[in-house]
Amino acid sequence: MRLLALAARRCLWMPPTLLGLTLIVFSISHIIPSDPARVLAGENAPIEQVEALRRKFGLDLPLPQQFFRYVTDVVSGNMGISLYTQRPVADDLLERLPATFELAIYAMILAVLLGLPLGVVSALRRNSLLDHAVRVVTISGLAMAAFWLAILLQLLFSMKLNLTPVQGRIDGWGPDPITGFYTLDAVLRGDWEMLGSSLRYLALPVMPLAIPAMATIVRFTRAGVLNVMSSNFVFYQNAMGLPRRVVIWKYILRSALIGTLTQIGLVFGNLLAGAVVVEAVFSWPGLGTYAYNSILQSDYNAIMGFTLFTGTVFICVNLLVDIAQAVLDPRGR
């Protein structure tokens, strides 16, 4: 019951947070010294045509009024028309969403599955060879820029070794989407060839996203476990002779996970940001490539739409993290 109340309270905070995000996104795109009406009309268009476009899109109105219009439009699902694709931005985003989510979710799963056990083991065997090796890998993982790692992996595995496709998401044109998640669609259809193909295309782009995410998770888990290991309740449980495996895998891990969980929410944000450059490197047809192209084309509506959209996703993920944290930690309820 208290958990539900907490979830409700946190949900109430979402609209104001989103409004703030919209304000920031809107301000930034209107501070940039560029004239969307001029961009839209073309460099050589007569001034009357530019003014007509300006009036048509309400760009002649005072800024607060424009902001109000943008917010009411966004609430009703209208994010404007993309200059580049000439389609509603909302449609563009929804269409590309599954590709990015598929990438991000696989990267996250990989990061958590590898990161948690590695973090726990390197804390338990502190200063062992394994711990040092893990540290070298994680620090390098954090230090390398995602796009650089992406290009490097592409050069090695696709160009030199010919093990993976260079770019794209699947062989051929891709199937009619059921969910838009190709691996899931393949399983739903029972099309194992398609599953293999999409996994081969996923393998490389997932890496530069998963490695820094894993590094963060390893480091926070390790620190968390070490911190909890020196706490009084662990001392008490040892003094009372509880079996070591119970103390570690039940009591220490659960305490340490709370800190890691907060990080997972933040890591997901980094993952979405990293997706922009990684997708561009691999021509992955997702939100990242879309954002990358929009920036090159000065496509304001699309950039604002993308930022707002990923911001919303990030806020939702962190809402889930908060709720999960409250489930794990009774003190926060």
Added chain:
Amino acid sequence: MADEFLSVHDLSVSFGTEGGVARVLDQVSLSMRAGEIMGLVGESGCGKTTLARAILGVLPDNALIDSGTLTFDGADLLHAGATEHIRGRAITFVPQDPFGSFSPLFTVGDQIAELMRWKSPDRSPGERFYARARRSADMERTLALLRAVQLPEPERLLRKYPHELSGGQRQRVMIAMALLPEPKLVIADEPTTALDVTIQAQILKLLRRLATERGASVLFTTHDLGTAWEICDRVTVMYAGQEAETAEVVDFFGRPRHPYTRMLLDSLPTQGAALRGIPGEVPSPYAPPPGCRFHPRCPRATAICQDSHNAAVEPVAGHSVRCHHPHEWAAT
């Protein structure tokens, strides 16, 4: 002695730290009889907590056992290590900090159940599953003991999380948990330091009564001579990693023989008298004075005190003192 069931003999323990090697226990000897309440008193840093940890078998990783023996009920605790049957069963623990000694993430009931799962008196060695019959027997036992430590509505309390309990309630639960495995010895390390003064006496008397009723001995460390006087049968005083004097509580306070004990008791505030301290400072464990570590502050010290500390004067009526120049044993 046959009735000695805990015996510490010449135990020396050092801690390796970045600042050097600190010898925190220097040839400490101590013995306890079954069923008695023994107080281990001394200032902070005198080594009483380290001694308690050595008996529990949970010295920190940087601790080095230099010499000595530690036997409990005929078992060598120091080298064989405390086994499953000893740690948490025959010897249990009441911690100093009732706030941090529970995991904050599990209910009190879950944590007691976890203890009973592994340490219940009904558990046979190597048992892997927590059978329903044993579980309900353990639950009965738990509720009875929670009532015995005067916690109202124990069924409700078991569903609460540690942070929903007061400090006194938590320490009562800790005492219950220490007694649930039906131990022979309870190590209580400053069990009331974290609590309000008004609750301290209640809790200590409760611990004493319940342990005595169940035939368990208690080794109780404290820096507070007043509480030692109230609940102990015998008292050992430690100074800078060495034990100075052991006596029945009445003798300890009535006719102390070690100069340190005398000065310690004299330093207790009394009505109408000015506060008296002991001149000098507690030595650093990194560079302690040779021989008896109290000799630089001792008015009775002579050259021999620098050479050795081992001179334990033959105990009179169970009153042992480790001093070359003790005060005379005054028969009363």
